[in-house]
Each structure stands twice: as C-alpha cells, then as structure tokens.
Amino acid sequence: MILELIQTVALLLALSLLHGFSMRAFAARPRLCETASGLIFGLVCVVGMMLPITLAPGVIVDGRSVLLSMAALFGGPLTGLVAGAIAGAYRLWLGGSGMIVGTTVIALGVALGLAYRAAWARGWLARTPLTLFAFGVMVHALSMVLIAQIPEQSIASIYAVLGLPYLLTMGAATTLLGLLLQDLAARQQNERSLREREARLRAIAGAVPDILFVLDENGRCLEVMTHDERLLYRDAESVLGHRLQEILPEAVGNLLMNAIRQAIVSGTPAITEYALDTPRGHRHFEGRLQAIEGKDAPRTVVLIVQDVTRRTLLEQERRIAAIAFESQQGMMVTDARTRILRVNQAFTEVTGYASEEVIGKPARMLASGRHDEAFYKALWQQLQAHDLWEGEIWNRRRNGEVYPERLSISAVRSEEGVVTHYVGCFTDITQSKINEEEIHALAYYDHLTGLANRRLLTDRLQQALGHGSRDGWRGALMFIDLDDFKDINDLLGHDAGDALLTQAAARLRSAVRETDTVARFGGDEFVILVEHLPAEEVAAAASAERLANKLLETMSAPYALRSQARVCTASIGIAMFAGHRQTVDELMQSADLSMYEAKRQGRNRVRFFDPVMQQTVAERLQLETDLRDALSGDQFELHYQAQCDADGRIDGVEALARWQHPRRGLVPPGLFIAAAERCGCMPALARKLLEMACLQLGRWARDPRFSALRLSVNVSASQLYAPDFVAETCAVLERTGCPPDKLVFELTESMLISDMAGAVQTMEALRKLGIRFSIDDFGTGYSSLAYLQRLPLDELKIDRSFVRDLPDKPSSRAIVRTIVALARSLGLRLIAEGVEEARQLRALMEEDCTSFQGFLFHAPTTIDALEARFGSMAVARAQGCVTEHAQAAARTEGMAAVETAQETLQ
Numbered sequence: 001m002i003l004e005l006i007q008t009v010a011l012l013l014a015l016s017l018l019h020g021f022s023m024r025a026f027a028a029r030p031r032l033c034e035t036a037s038g039l040i041f042g043l044v045c046v047v048g049m050m051l052p053i054t055l056a057p058g059v060i061v062d063g064r065s066v067l068l069s070m071a072a073l074f075g076g077p078l079t080g081l082v083a084g085a086i087a088g089a090y091r092l093w094l095g096g097s098g099m100i101v102g103t104t105v106i107a108l109g110v111a112l113g114l115a116y117r118a119a120w121a122r123g124w125l126a127r128t129p130l131t132l133f134a135f136g137v138m139v140h141a142l143s144m145v146l147i148a149q150i151p152e153q154s155i156a157s158i159y160a161v162l163g164l165p166y167l168l169t170m171g172a173a174t175t176l177l178g179l180l181l182q183d184l185a186a187r188q189q190n191e192r193s194l195r196e197r198e199a200r201l202r203a204i205a206g207a208v209p210d211i212l213f214v215l216d217e218n219g220r221c222l223e224v225m226t227h228d229e230r231l232l233y234r235d236a237e238s239v240l241g242h243r244l245q246e247i248l249p250e251a252v253g254n255l256l257m258n259a260i261r262q263a264i265v266s267g268t269p270a271i272t273e274y275a276l277d278t279p280r281g282h283r284h285f286e287g288r289l290q291a292i293e294g295k296d297a298p299r300t301v302v303l304i305v306q307d308v309t310r311r312t313l314l315e316q317e318r319r320i321a322a323i324a325f326e327s328q329q330g331m332m333v334t335d336a337r338t339r340i341l342r343v344n345q346a347f348t349e350v351t352g353y354a355s356e357e358v359i360g361k362p363a364r365m366l367a368s369g370r371h372d373e374a375f376y377k378a379l380w381q382q383l384q385a386h387d388l389w390e391g392e393i394w395n396r397r398r399n400g401e402v403y404p405e406r407l408s409i410s411a412v413r414s415e416e417g418v419v420t421h422y423v424g425c426f427t428d429i430t431q432s433k434i435n436e437e438e439i440h441a442l443a444y445y446d447h448l449t450g451l452a453n454r455r456l457l458t459d460r461l462q463q464a465l466g467h468g469s470r471d472g473w474r475g476a477l478m479f480i481d482l483d484d485f486k487d488i489n490d491l492l493g494h495d496a497g498d499a500l501l502t503q504a505a506a507r508l509r510s511a512v513r514e515t516d517t518v519a520r521f522g523g524d525e526f527v528i529l530v531e532h533l534p535a536e537e538v539a540a541a542a543s544a545e546r547l548a549n550k551l552l553e554t555m556s557a558p559y560a561l562r563s564q565a566r567v568c569t570a571s572i573g574i575a576m577f578a579g580h581r582q583t584v585d586e587l588m589q590s591a592d593l594s595m596y597e598a599k600r601q602g603r604n605r606v607r608f609f610d611p612v613m614q615q616t617v618a619e620r621l622q623l624e625t626d627l628r629d630a631l632s633g634d635q636f637e638l639h640y641q642a643q644c645d646a647d648g649r650i651d652g653v654e655a656l657a658r659w660q661h662p663r664r665g666l667v668p669p670g671l672f673i674a675a676a677e678r679c680g681c682m683p684a685l686a687r688k689l690l691e692m693a694c695l696q697l698g699r700w701a702r703d704p705r706f707s708a709l710r711l712s713v714n715v716s717a718s719q720l721y722a723p724d725f726v727a728e729t730c731a732v733l734e735r736t737g738c739p740p741d742k743l744v745f746e747l748t749e750s751m752l753i754s755d756m757a758g759a760v761q762t763m764e765a766l767r768k769l770g771i772r773f774s775i776d777d778f779g780t781g782y783s784s785l786a787y788l789q790r791l792p793l794d795e796l797k798i799d800r801s802f803v804r805d806l807p808d809k810p811s812s813r814a815i816v817r818t819i820v821a822l823a824r825s826l827g828l829r830l831i832a833e834g835v836e837e838a839r840q841l842r843a844l845m846e847e848d849c850t851s852f853q854g855f856l857f858h859a860p861t862t863i864d865a866l867e868a869r870f871g872s873m874a875v876a877r878a879q880g881c882v883t884e885h886a887q888a889a890a891r892t893e894g895m896a897a898v899e900t901a902q903e904t905l906q
Helices: 002-016 018-025 030-050 064-075 077-094 099-121 129-147 155-161 163-207 250-266 309-327 345-351 373-386 430-444 454-471 485-492 494-511 537-555 584-600 611-632 669-679 682-701 725-736 756-767 785-790 800-804 810-826 838-846 863-878 884-905
Strands: 053-056 059-061 211-216 221-225 270-278 281-291 300-307 330-335 340-343 388-396 402-413 419-428 474-482 517-522 525-533 559-561 564-566 570-577 606-608 636-644 650-661 665-667 710-714 743-748 772-778 795-798 829-833
Touching: 030 064, 030 077, 064 077, 064 099, 064 129, 064 163, 077 099, 099 129, 129 163, 250 270, 250 281, 250 300, 281 309, 330 345, 373 388, 373 402, 402 430, 430 454, 454 474, 454 517, 454 525, 454 570, 454 584, 474 494, 474 537, 474 584, 485 494, 485 564, 494 517, 494 525, 494 537, 494 559, 525 537, 537 570, 537 606, 570 584, 584 606, 611 650, 611 669, 611 682, 636 682, 636 863, 650 669, 650 682, 665 669, 669 682, 682 710, 682 725, 682 743, 710 772, 725 756, 756 772, 756 785, 772 829, 795 800, 795 810, 800 810, 800 829, 800 838, 810 829, 810 838
Parallel strands: 570 606, 650 710, 710 743, 743 772, 772 795, 795 829
Antiparallel strands: 053 059, 211 221, 211 300, 270 281, 281 300, 330 340, 330 419, 388 402, 402 419, 474 525, 474 570, 517 525, 559 564, 636 650, 650 665
C-alpha cells in the first residue's frame, strides 16, 4: 500500500515539472500560460487516475487532490478550472460506484486551492512548509470522508486501507509540490523583474545623449552606445573587444585605467577629464565611471562620457575675463579743468555712477567733504610740480556712502607743455581698511569680551610707567581672578562660561574711568590699569583700595546664566607703581602674586603686594628646583624610629624620610613633602624612598640580629592609586631581597576616601604578597567603621593629637579607650604615636595600650645609630640589666632628641 502511494506521488511530482517548462515557454502570454498549466495539471491527474489505488470496484484513490489544489493555489482560477474540468471529465468517463464522489473530490480540491489562494492574497495564511503540509492533510482527510459516503464504504474501512500513511504521504506530497511550484513562481518573477530592469536600463541608456561604454577591469570594451559616432576616437566596430590602451593615446588610456581601478577599489564613482582629436575636431570630455556590483572576475564598470567642449571653453573665457576684470582699476579721464570726459566699467562699479551721469561733470562731484582745503592745496602743488600725485583719499559713491580709495593722478601735457588732461586710476580699499581694523582688533583686543588683550595692556603699561615718571603721578595694576569660574564652566558648559566672562567684562568696564584700561589677561583673569592716582603714596593706595572694593561688590552680584542666577566672586591683587621703579614684567608678577595671596586667604577679597610675599614665592620655587636636583642625587636618606612595648623591647621600626640639603642642611619633611606634591615630584620621591627602605629590610633579613624586625613605610596617594604600583612593588621586592611579611605600608584615612574600591583592590593584591597595612593618624580622618571592615588592615596607629592631651583631657582619653576597644574587637595591632611623657605612657597603659612610638622611648635616628642602640639593648637584655633606671635613661635621651628636633624645625 505505502509503495503504491509513493509510486503515485513520485509520478505526480515528476510530471508536474512540466509546469515549469510551460511557465517559461509562455512567459510573455499570461493567459495562454495559465491555460497550458491547467492542461498539464489535468493530464497529470488523468495519468494518476490510470495508476490508482483501488479500494473496491469503481472506487479508486490517487493523488489528484494534491495536483488540483496546488494548481488552483499557484495557477489561479483559470488553471484550476481547466485542470479540474479535465480530471472531472476523465473520472466521469471511468464511471463506477465512486464516480460521483470522485468528481466531488476533484471539485473539492479545486475549491479548497482557490480558497487557500484567496486567504494567502489577503495575508491570512502563509505558504510555509508547515501550512502546506496541514493543508494537504486536511484536503485528503476530507476526501476520505467523501469516499466513505460510497455505498458499502465506511470511515473505518477507508482508514483501515489507507490509514495514517496515506494522509502523511499526501500531506508531504502537497508540501513538496507546493514548495516546488512556489520556487518556480519566484524564479519566474525574478526573471520577469530582470527582463524589465534590463529593458529600463537599455531605454535609459538609449535616451542619454552621452557615450556609454561597458568595460572590464582590464579596460576591454564590452559594449558601446552613442548617438554620434563622430565623437568616438574610432568607430564602434573597431572599439568592441579591444582594450583602451590599444585604442586611445597612451596618456588618455592610462588616465582612464587609473580611474577604472579607483572606481573598483573605492566602490564610488570616479570622475576624470581628458581631450581627444575626433572626427568632429578637438573635443574635451568628462568621464564618470561606476563599478558594477558583483564578485565575478573580471569586474566590470560603466563609463559615461560627456562632451564638455563648450563648457570648457566657456570656463576658460570666464577665467580670462575674471583675471582681466580683477586687474583693472577704476579709470577716469578729465580735461584741464577737471571735467570728466570718459570712465570705464570699473569706475561705474566702484562709484555707482553710470558713464552718462558723470561725463561733463566736474570731478569734485565725487568729493566726500572729509578733506580740508589744505589737503587739496598740497595735492595740486605736488601734481603741478611732478605731474603725478599718489595717495589715499576719501570719496563719495552715488548712494552717498563715503569710502577710501588708493588714487593716482597723472597730468597729460601737450607738446607745448600745457596740461590738456588728467588721468586718474583708483582702487577701492574699503576692504583693506576693514581688514586692517580687524587685524588691529585681533592683535590688541580680546575677541570674546572686546577688552584689551595682553599685548595692548603691556604697551599701555609701558607708556604709563613713562608718563608717571615724567608727570609725577602714581598708578595701580589690579590683577582680578574669578573665584570658582571653573566649577561654573564645567557645570553649565562653555557657552555659559563665555556668557559669564562677557558679563564680568561689562561690569569691570562700567566700574572704571574712561582713562583706565580693562584687559582680559587670559581664561578668567582680568587686569585693570589705573593711571593718574595721587602722587602721595598713602592717598594713591587708598584710592586704589576704594576702587577694588567697588569692583568686589560689582562682581559679587548674581550673573544671569541659562535662566539661572549664579554668584561668582572675584579675588583682586594690587601692585602700586610710580615711574620706572619696576619693570612691566615685575609689576605683572607682583600683581599676580598678590591676587593668589587673596585667594589663599579665603577669596573675594583684596590684597596689596608685599615684598615678603615675593621672597616667600621665590624661596618656594627655589626649593622645588633643589628638590628636582636632589632626586637625581643622593641627598635623601632614611631615619628610623623604633616601635616598642612599655619595657622598651623593640619589635618594629618606622622609616622616615630626611633631606640633607647641601646648603640648607636638614630640611623638615613638612616642607619638602608639600613641595614634592606641588611640583609633581611625589611619585618619583616615593619610589626612591620605598626602594631605600626595602634595601635596608633586605639587609636585616640576612642578619639574625634584626631579621625579626618589621619596617613601616609611608605610602602616598599617588603610589596607591597608580595602575602599576603592585607590579613596581613586586619588582622592588625581587631586586632588594626584602621579605614582604616584614614590610608594613602605612596609609592615611584621607587617602582612602576618593576611591575606596580601587584602594581595596590594590591592598588585597599586595596582601597576597605578604605585605601588611597600617592606618596612620587614626581618628583624624574618615574614621568610618565601614571602611575598617572592607580594608585588609593589620594595625591602627593612634594619632599624636590624642596622645598629647593625655591624661588631662577626658575627651582624648575617651577616644583612646574607644580606639583600643575597636582594635581589640577587630583583631588589629595598636600603636600609640607621639608618646613623649611618662604620664602619657601611664595613661595609655591604663587603657590597655601595649605598643608605643615616640621620643619617650626612641627618637628618629640614622641606621647606624639605630643598629648600635638595638645591639646594646640586646646585650643588656641578655645580661639581665634592663632596669627601670636604664629605661628612664633611654627616655631622657628621647626627650633631648625632642628638643633638638624642635630647634631644627624652628
């Protein structure tokens, strides 16, 4: 049974391929194609009914429903009706008890196919494999129901004979045939679209009046179209099949080949121009090349060539005319009485007067009225003496506009030496004057605010110094900087920042006299030059101060920025001057320094220049210079302060940086650390000090006397947050042989606020190496229990500010007690810093603090002194001689070191 179904389906599918040949054969005649397809489907149905599955005499089953439903679905009503008529006629001819039902099954197949087609056209159903399969199963299920209506047949008997294989096979056949017909329809549509597109392109190409070439990437001509073969270098027959290099002159051929390669490589049109001698004469051409999409080799391009000879000649003439026009000056010829006889076109264009309006009129009709009688008298005197006058003059146009011109007047004399004519040649220099003014503005004025710029201010200040020296008056230079301008600029944007600067400039200009100079020095800095102040020093300073306070009040008023009111105060520095006691640069620097002093003291205030301020800045700059030199030398060293218990037993050491300046001696850390941070030397200094500490700890690791010591090193923020700090530390440990488990990095609380997550990540990476961490000056910074939980810490150091007030200040004692309890609960080691008195020690011990650091025990000292002291204490301890008296002596020595250190700092 299954083999018969498969045989029937295979036959039907094979014969249905004839449908494809029909579609191609009659593609140009749709109705004939539909009729032919209906005949093919009907004949295939007949063949199928010749090889049926016989259920009973006169009752047959075949694949007609597949073909008829698909014929109606894909071929349309005409195809379906023709196929159905043929199949129905043959089924009636066969007769038998199933004749009526069989004919009904044929009609059902056509009807269901047309219904499916209508639903597909409206978008209700798709023609997917699953839908086609379900449709096929449904059609044949209905066919089985109809067959069951034949006498002596039933659904059970039909299903027993045909069963599920029949439905599945016919459903699959419907799907397969539907997909095949759908593919044939899609191909036919594509072929039709291609033919239509090709026809359109040929029509377009035929309508274009230019020459069209189709070339391959080697320049071989595949096709040529033109309306005038006389424009071809050779006739069309000799062009086809040949390469451009073989047809055209070498230079033109190479030019087009380069354009072909450019069009193929870039995928965009390439344009080139060339000239050829054609049967129509020497012609200029413009070629546009476009590569045709495709992956086959060789690639092809379309070349459209346009004859642009006329355009080229017009462009040449236009260029020549433009050059001639630009080179011509306004010309005017007068008689001896200066009556105008002739003018040229340039005259008309400059003055606005047509020739008929000025001929016969006196030349003075062009006068502007700007020049007095003396000017014209001098002009005529020179003209009579030399027959030539040249210079700048202002004249008037026809519309009344006064304009400047460069004028040259030549006298023409007769053979007798009598002046017969004057010839005037002139050029309108209005734009030149405008350009000069713009150049002057750009050179001497700020483009945003319109104020004087640095260059103009410097010139005026130089003049003011000279005038003040000669006339005896004093002056003031005020350096003004807007407070928090950067915050407003960053928050509201540069447009708002520019608006703020413009408003600030207007306020400054309105607050000073006309004789004073207001300049924008750059960024948000302004400078005011105040001249003609009283000669008496105190009175001049008082006048300057009154003006500065007025400016502060004016600048502190709210600014309107983007519909918001924003306050931006200013800081003002004043440098007084009288004559040439100071140079321009010195005066500028003095005003600048006093302005920064005003900012340092709280902003929104006025400060006068003080020579002490200059000296302080000079010393600071020299210190920074010396610091850079020291980094490249061996001026830095480490001193060490021991950490011990109440009995003086040393278990740790802190490394402290010292700078042994060749001239200044020992520079306190408070000075050079701040200087290093200001001048950007801190990263280099920190690396140098860490290397020195690790070298020393590496030496101690190899000496049994010191191998148990821990060494604490201060780490800066620039180190902690440097991306390569972990890698650098690993390299230092490897180079120096330093045991990481004896190394302690001391951090301050304030360092951890900016990027807690980054700090934790770096600390955990270093902790894996064995390095320990301590929080220095604990209790004075962030002091959050949250960060204590997150950070991988080993110890806390109680800040000396709390230890200093022990035991007198109850609040300090309460803080110490809290820190001790906190450290004990977190399992952290605790060290009290700055222990200098015995009573401080007793108070700390009463609060269960057991580790100490301070001058009461040991002062910071050199490595040699530390090792000697450590060795002597070890010997004394071995001999059992560490007594209270010995400890007191050590503490006395520490107090002496305190006094020495205080004297050094002073």
